[in-house]
Amino acid sequence: MPARVPALGAPGRTRRMWFVCDVLGIACAASTWVLVLGAAGVLLRAQLLPARDAAYGLAHGALFHLLAFLALAAHARAMLSDPGSVPLGTAPGGPRCPLCGCTQPPRAHHCMVCRRCIRKMDHHCPWVNNCVGEDNRKYFLLFTLYTALGSLHLLLLLGVPALRGYARGEWDSHSTLTPRASLIFLLLVALKGFLFASAMFATQLHAICTDRTRIEQLQRERAGPGSGSKWMNLKAVLGHRLSLAWISPFASPRPQRARGALRVV
Ligand SMILES: [Zn+2]
Ligand SMILES: [Zn+2]
Incomplete structure (x- = not known):
């Protein structure tokens, strides 16, 4: 059943609430949060806190939780921003x-x-329960970037020692390398997250640099590359000055355009 999009806010205001009331999309978006938060909790409780080296556990715990926080912040911005x-x-x-x-x-x-x-609609993504369009593309790109980095970190952190331990026959009932349910859960979440997010990140980056949305690619519209250079196209999405704001999900890429009167649908 088609969703309704509450477009709240007085006419002429520069910011509006945006949320797509689609049951499937809400379920997919919620499952994304559950997986990320679940992985963060399991990693901390079952893998890092029991680690013998406290500094090792602290450093990797801080890095993973930072990436998870940035991924969820970008997800929230992608989901709750008017896509255009x-x-x-x-x-x-x-x-x-x-x-x-x-x-x-x-x-x-x-x-x-x-x-x-x-x-500039690219596609409707159920995982962020929103369209990816001109005004939220940066947040979607950052969501895929931080998800891919967090998943890769998890794969290297747990997968490489687990494989080494297995090769040496070091798994035993007391080792954190034992393939317990927590380790298998984390590796599966990391593998799924990395494959999905890295493929999506590469696709989005290519689409942004060539200034062609996925719909335009599928419908073979705008057959040639966009009018600007790849660098200019990237700046048009991430912001006009290269800075840390490019990788911050809290920085808007451009001032919100003043909009005309919008009615609630
Ligand atoms: Zn229409
Ligand atoms: Zn949509």
Whole structure:
């Protein structure tokens, strides 16, 4: 069943609440949080706290929890940011969307889940329960980046010693390398997270650098690369000055555009 998107806020305000009420998307987004928080808790309790070297446990615990925190922060921003919805209502010029009735600007597509036209819509992602579009693409890119890095850290932290221990026949009932349920759970979460997130990160980075959304790639629209260089295209999404803000999920890539009157749908 199509979702409804509450677009709250007075006309002319620069920030709005945005949340897609789609049951499947909410379940997928919640499962993402459960997996990340579950992995963080299990890693701490079952692997790092029992470690004989306290400094080792502290350093790796801090690194993993930092990456998990940044991944979840980027996820929340991607989920709760307006991806670039086209204001409802008609304006002079341009084709009219037959589904939501807006005047569709170039490169906007209608999302059947959000029930709105989204500027530079890339795809609707159930894992962030939102469209990935012009205004939240940076947060989605950072979500995949930090998820891939956190998963890779987990794989190296647990997988490499486990394989070494197994090769040496060192697994025993007292070793933290024993393939207990916690270790198997963490390795499976890390493997799934790394494969999914790294593939998605590479796809998104390529799409951003070539300034072609996935819809445009599939529909073979805009066959050539975008008008700008790859660097300019990257700056258009991450921010116009290279800085730490590029990798911060808390920094908006550009000032929010003032929008016209938007009605609640
Ligand atoms: Zn539409
Ligand atoms: Zn959507």
